[in-house]
Amino acid sequence: MLHRWILSIFAILLSIILTACNTNNTQQPQAQSTQNIATSNTSSQELPKVSAKRVVTLSSLTTDIISQLDQTKLVGISGSTLFKNDPRFHDIPRVSEGQSPPNLEKILALKPDLVIGAEGFSNQPIQQIQQLGISTLLTQVNRWKSLEDVTKELAQLIDVNPQSLLERYQSFLPEEPRTNTSTLVLVSSQPILAPNKNSWAGDLLEKFQVKNLAAELQGQSPISGYVTLSAEKVLEANPEVIILITPPQGGSETAILESFKKEGFWQKLRATQNNRIYVFDYYGLINPGSIDAIKKTCEQLKQNLLS
Structure with a gap:
């Protein structure tokens, strides 16, 4: 089940985020981006010369950033389980x-002056929207x-000051990180x-x-941005800490743990x-x-x- 996730959802979502992440909003792989650092990219003709007032977002991260900067500018968003019970988005149309894929008719009906997508995930709809003369951003x-850079760029496009949000990001990080704990993050068991x-993930661990x-x-x-490890390689690394990941479609911690406990090397690790x-x-x-997801991860x- 995890294997299917890695090769399907992970190859789609991570294509977007990991494309940005690797160098893959989240939202992850253009699976084979050659970029080392993901930054925001715009089509040469698209960036509005004046403040955008009607914005449609096609990724959860940009939805959240625009909402935090100026909720009144959001007129349409992509559906996300992250915002299922968030009252901020109850009355905003889902495209x-x-x-x-995004419904172009719904987007056009909202009369946006800016549509924001995620590189590797929204390229095709963004291209179609560009052809209709609407400003876009990938x-x-x-x-x-790149999180900070994208936030600054979005703030510029809707003519708001991003400083308070940038300061909030900084508050998520430890003032004096004092750990050099050897760690492996294992995203799936088959393959590892x-x-x-x-x-x-790698950049955040470095922070x-x-x-x-x-x-x-x-x-x-x-x-x-991800490597496949053999059981022998994991045993050789023998980390002090292992971080496992629940799949994006959900799953219990018990099920995740059980998938690794079946591996012969598991009980031999520090x-x-x-x-x-x-x-x-x-x-x-x-x-x-x-x-909020970034904040919770930093707290964890x-x-x-660090404790």
């Missing part, structure tokens, strides 16, 4: 749901700096996938001065023997997802690795 977030430094044992590894994984196995949500650590990193 897509799940993995379905974003990629694969590093903390781990993020290297060219991913959102916390966590020793990511896969940081410098390179491999043939179909997902940019992290297992010292009970330092932690389960993190996909949104926040693998895919930035939303500001502080609690589990």
Whole structure:
């Protein structure tokens, strides 16, 4: 089940985010981006010369950023489980749901002056929207700096000051990270996938001065910014801490743990023997997802690795 997720949803979502993350809003792989740092990109003719007042967002992260900057500018968003119970978005029309492509008729009916998508995920609809003469923006977030850069660019486009939001981001990070704990983030068990430094997860671990044992590894994984590990390689690394990831479609911590306990190497690891196995949500650590998801992940990193 996890294997299917990695090769399907992960290859689609991570294409967007990991494309930005790797260098893949979240929302992840253009699976094979050659970019090292994902920043926002715009079509040469599209950026509005005046403040955008009617914005449609096609990714959860940009939806959240625009909402935090100026909620009144949002007229349409893509559906996301992250915002299912968020009152901020109850009355805003959805132009897509799940993995379905955006409905162009719905977007046009909202009369936007700016449509924002995610590189590697929204390219085709964004191109179609451009052809209709509507200003567009494609974003990629694969590093903390690209999160800040995209936020500044969006703020400029809707003519607001991003400083308070940028300061909020900074508050998520530890003032004096004091850990060099050897860590492996294992995204799936079959195959065993781990993020290297060219991913959102890898960059975030670096912000916390966590020793990511896969940081410098390179491999043939179909997902940019991720490497496939053998059981022997995991045993050789023998991390002090292991972080497991719940899949984006949901799943219990117990099910995630059980999938790894079946592996012969599992009980031989220091992290297992010292009970330092932690389960993190996909949104926040693998895919930035939303500001709140990033905040929760940072809080969990502080609690589990810095305390």
